[in-house]
Amino acid sequence: MERIYIKDLRDYFGKEIELQGFVDNIRDLQYVQFLILRDYTGKVQVTIEKNEENSKLNAIVSGITIESTVKIKGTIVENEKVKLNGYEVIPSVITETSRCLEELPLNFKDSSSALIDTRLDNRFLDLRNDNNILMFKIQSYLVQCMREYLYENDFSEIHTPKLIGAASESGSEVFEVKYFDRLAYLAQSPQFYKQMAMSSGFDRIFEVAPSFRAENSNTNRHTTEFTSFDLEFSYIDSYEDVMQLEENMLTYAITKVNERYGEIIKNAFGTEVVVPKTPFPRVKLPDLYKELKEKYNFEMPSLDVGDMNAESEKLAYRYAMEKYNSEFIFVTDFSPKKRAFYHMRKDGIPQGFDLIWRGVEITTGAQREHRYDILKEQAKEKGLGADVEFYMNFFKYGCPPHGGFAIGVDRLTMLLLNIPTIKESMFLFRGPNRLTP
RNA sequence: GGUCCGGUAGUGCAGUGGUUAACACGUCUGCCUGUCACGCAGAAGAUCGCGGGUUCAAUCCCCGUCCGGACCGCCA
Numbered sequence: 347m348e349r350i351y352i353k354d355l356r357d358y359f360g361k362e363i364e365l366q367g368f369v370d371n372i373r374d375l376q377y378v379q380f381l382i383l384r385d386y387t388g389k390v391q392v393t394i395e396k397n398e399e400n401s402k403l404n405a406i407v408s409g410i411t412i413e414s415t416v417k418i419k420g421t422i423v424e425n426e427k428v429k430l431n432g433y434e435v436i437p438s439v440i441t442e443t444s445r446c447l448e449e450l451p452l453n454f455k456d457s458s459s460a461l462i463d464t465r466l467d468n469r470f471l472d473l474r475n476d477n478n479i480l481m482f483k484i485q486s487y488l489v490q491c492m493r494e495y496l497y498e499n500d501f502s503e504i505h506t507p508k509l510i511g512a513a514s515e516s517g518s519e520v521f522e523v524k525y526f527d528r529l530a531y532l533a534q535s536p537q538f539y540k541q542m543a544m545s546s547g548f549d550r551i552f553e554v555a556p557s558f559r560a561e562n563s564n565t566n567r568h569t570t571e572f573t574s575f576d577l578e579f580s581y582i583d584s585y586e587d588v589m590q591l592e593e594n595m596l597t598y599a600i601t602k603v604n605e606r607y608g609e610i611i612k613n614a615f616g617t618e619v620v621v622p623k624t625p626f627p628r629v630k631l632p633d634l635y636k637e638l639k640e641k642y643n644f645e646m647p648s649l650d651v652g653d654m655n656a657e658s659e660k661l662a663y664r665y666a667m668e669k670y671n672s673e674f675i676f677v678t679d680f681s682p683k684k685r686a687f688y689h690m691r692k693d694g695i696p697q698g699f700d701l702i703w704r705g706v707e708i709t710t711g712a713q714r715e716h717r718y719d720i721l722k723e724q725a726k727e728k729g730l731g732a733d734v735e736f737y738m739n740f741f742k743y744g745c746p747p748h749g750g751f752a753i754g755v756d757r758l759t760m761l762l763l764n765i766p767t768i769k770e771s772m773f774l775f776r777g778p779n780r781l782t783p
Numbered sequence: 784g785g786u787c788c789g790g791u792a793g794u795g796c797a798g799u800g801g802u803u804a805a806c807a808c809g810u811c812u813g814c815c816u817g818u819c820a821c822g823c824a825g826a827a828g829a830u831c832g833c834g835g836g837u838u839c840a841a842u843c844c845c846c847g848u849c850c851g852g853a854c855c856g857c858c859a
Contacts, residue, residue, distance in 0.1 A: 375815065375818060375821080376814080376815050377815090427819095449793050449810050452809095459794065460794060461794090462851090519857080559858070561856095564854090564855090564856095565856090573859095576859095656854085707859070758859090779850075
């Protein structure tokens with residue numbers, strides 16, 4: 347029999363259908379039993395009167411445990427009495443297809459009733475929560491829309507290695523892996539390979555893949571393994587082209603997410619999807635600090651001028667909202683000391699940016715230095731030598747001017763849905779103290 | 784890595800230097816004329832994170848250790 351989803355039941359009134367799902371709840375009264383069936387599209391009430399004719403069904407329902415899975419054949423009928431959607435299933439056959447054997451280790455229906463650590467220990471159950479399932483449908487759609495935008499703009503998706511032979515930048519923040527009789531590293535970014543694709547003439551590429559960072563970071567927005575949405579493209583005139591691509595892509599994706607999920611997100615997560623307007627405001631870091639000083643009496647600790655910290659990111663958001671009514675703001679003109687050697691510089695200023703959304707950094711991007719001699723000089727200045735030799739070769743044989751950026755998908759999801767921690771906005775969190783499940 | 788805070792039934796929490804460690808949800812049993820967060824009654828369920836110390840006596844005080852949380856740093 348054809349599989350019917352609960353969300354489509356309205357199309358089958360009066361017909362015999364077959365449903366499958368989890369037993370969400372059972373209310374076993376004296377003369378009637380109610381079984382609430384749940385699949386990933388919704389819930390429906392299955393009603394069984396207690397009588398001679400139904401004695402077999404009554405026995406099955408009495409013996410069933412909540413969260414077992416069942417297959418139900420029955421007829422879907424309208425009934426005003428039912429508060430859940432106004433219809434119910436009158437079953438002819440109920441088959442238990444798997445059994446929940448033990449008491450659940452947490453009440454996944456109420457996320458606030460268990461600590462995040464308990465939830466992560468039992469993530470497969472925690473994810474049965476309606477909002478969690480919804481969150482991943484939305485994340486999936488968001489990424490689909492970003493991909494869609496790029497495909498429409500002649501980008502191709504590539505897949506770069508995550509096992510690498512040399513630590514890509516500093517070496518201090520990569521995981522070592524035993525690789526036969528020597529060491530390998532887990533990629534902390536596809537940066538070098540994205541640029542290799544530019545050198546290879548791929549012109550416009552992106553990748554959605556894991557990145558690994560061996561940083562002992564304990565915050566609500568860091569994880570040792572995250573999904574990075576990376577892209578790189580050629581023949582740009584400046585990093586302004588990179589910012590434009592990013593704001594257009596995000597606006598396209600958020601517009602579509604809002605169309606499909608805006609109302610649902612408001613109801614489920616209590617937060618508004620705000621479709622941004624392009625162009626996003628842009629501010630130079632020194633100018634931003636002048637404004638933050640004037641408006642909020644904020645001053646960076648002097649050692650950190652040329653970079654941002656958590657507080658200045660939050661204030662940058664406040665500033666963007668108050669002055670531009672924008673949740674997004676591009677910040678440019680960081681100190682070269684704080685930026686990677688491969689960022690192009692002009693008059694000593696890195697030609698790159700951070701994008702702050704709702705007070706959190708979601709992107710670093712830049713025009714890259716594609717001129718061999720200058721790049722070599724900048725690498726030397728950062729103390730990089732043999733480790734980047736293979737990379738330097740990309741620029742010896744002609745390489746288009748290019749740039750790109752990376753977005754953290756899990757952070758993006760967290761911010762879009764106003765989820766308090768990245769531990770919840772990724773399928774399985776990985777942190778300094780968590781490698782399981 | 785730093786600072787602060789926490790670890791007590793399945794889950795979330797209360798509490799005490801000494802008798803039976805309280806409460807809510809969940810679980811189980813019985814009852815209940817259609818429930819819809821069903822309701823009612825009862826029952827079971829806790830080496831009080833682990834190791835050491837102080838004490839007549841430690842779940843409680845002290846030290847160590849492990850685990851976790853919030854914020855900061857690092858970044859996506």
